[in-house]
Amino acid sequence: MIRTSIRRAIVPGIAVLALALTGCGADNEDDSNTGAGSGGGESSTTSNLSGDLSGGGASTQQAAMGAWAVGFQDANSGVTVNYDPIGSGGGRENFISGAFPFAGSDAYLTDDEGELTKAQDQCGGTVIEVPDYVSPIAIAFNVPGLDELNLSPETLAGIMSGAITTWDDAAIAKDNPDADLPSERINAVHRSDESGTTENFTDYLDAVAGDVWTAGVVETWPSDFGGEGAKGTSGVVQTVTNSEYSIGYADASQTGDLGQANIKVGEEYVAPSAEAAAKILEVSPEADVATDTQLVFDLDHKTQESGVYPIVLTSYFLACGSYDDAATADLVKAFAEYILSDEGQQQAAAEAGSAPLSADLASKAQDIVAQIGG
Incomplete structure (x- = not known):
């Protein structure tokens, strides 16, 4: 026992x-x-x-x-x-x-x-x-009446950088042509503390949409990009859960009943799953600092491989x-x-x-x- x-x-x-x-x-x-x-x-x-x-x-x-x-x-x-x-x-x-x-x-x-x-x-x-x-980093959302959300890399970068501010923006509508999108303001939630999840997430944004996400790869969220900060993974999940029309990033295993966006890879939108996340290591090279005792990877966020979820922790x-x-x-x-x-x-x-x-x-x-x- x-x-x-x-x-x-x-x-x-x-x-x-x-x-x-x-x-x-x-x-x-x-x-x-x-x-x-x-x-x-x-x-x-x-x-x-x-x-x-x-x-x-x-x-x-x-x-x-x-x-x-x-x-x-x-x-x-x-x-x-x-x-x-x-x-x-x-x-x-x-x-x-x-x-x-x-x-x-x-x-x-x-x-x-x-x-x-x-x-x-x-x-x-x-x-x-x-x-x-x-584990996949899920893009968790809380939008009443919206059960499924597709996001291209550029659209996601626009939301998180503050360039896209309402749910019925043309870029979101393009990714979701059949969705009934509300004209409510987006509350983009980020980690307020120094975070490896933030670093992994911004590494993805920098790699796939660097012309939209201009802050580079950071562990601490850039203050001039706005949004609402929350401490820790649990803080982000709680904030999105408690605030309608919110969206944020968190370990997929901890997002509970929140919606999870499908992310565009190539010509398909891929849902976050353990299997889809694990595939990215198969297509990613070891980092420059890797040694015989340091088995570390630079994730290939730009992969077009079918079935790979690209935002991975x-x-x-x-x-x-x-x-x-x-x-x-x-x-x-x-x-x-x-x-x-x-x-x-x-x-x-x-x-x-x-x-x-x-x-x-x-x-x-x-x-x-x-x-x-x-």
Whole structure:
């Protein structure tokens, strides 16, 4: 039996939301088992791992992290996993400072602001970055009487930049010739905090409609583009839900009963789904900063491949290649191994709606995580 409770815990300088998990009814039959869980079945063994593992970052990973923590606990009853969904920027900042031994980020580390070098210094040289969560970024909308919405890249960019202000604008009507569009003003909702979701979304807008979206790729929404700001994924979803004639961007798995726009790719409009989102990694190259321990991608938002949803959030698990404390290294490594296992990926798909990594990609990520040591 697994009992899950939520409490507040403290790590250096950080108040984190802890997923405090307590297991009962499991015997310690194999002290050598790490509980990583490489198969698709349900784990029921225990291990000799114990202690608290506290990390944080992307709020988009919150539901998946909860699922992973429960599954990991099933095999490691002596471990408490804490994840603070403070956003990708906060996760990277606390990972770089050493407050978090691991982090979740919707954007990979670069040296645009010196983050990669700082992380390498903190880790003593080697930084681990592997994809652990892939999900479509849905364009969620709340328009009474409108059940389906098609948007071309240029139209979406116009809405989010403030160039298109009413629902019956000619550009929206062109994408939706059979829809009865209201003449109401559009309330475009964006993230008010530094966000990897914003970076992924604006990376798409910049790539496909750079002449309309002129702010480039940003983690913090440009103030001169207007709209309504909301903190975190949950804040955007709540604002769109509570405000008629609103539209915003959020992880598709967390948009609830809101409408989700179909996005034009080539000559078709593609709905956000885990399967359609996962396909983009198959057509995307590794980033210039990719290394033997950093498996990161530059998504091909301009793809014309049929059935590919182009607005995708690829979230990464950040860790160090080595830790001064061997116990911490063991916990980080075992937790990452569970996340990347068939069991972990399927559990996140079931509980958070994410797209499981392909077998090839998961295998590459597992080989990198296997290098973590103390």
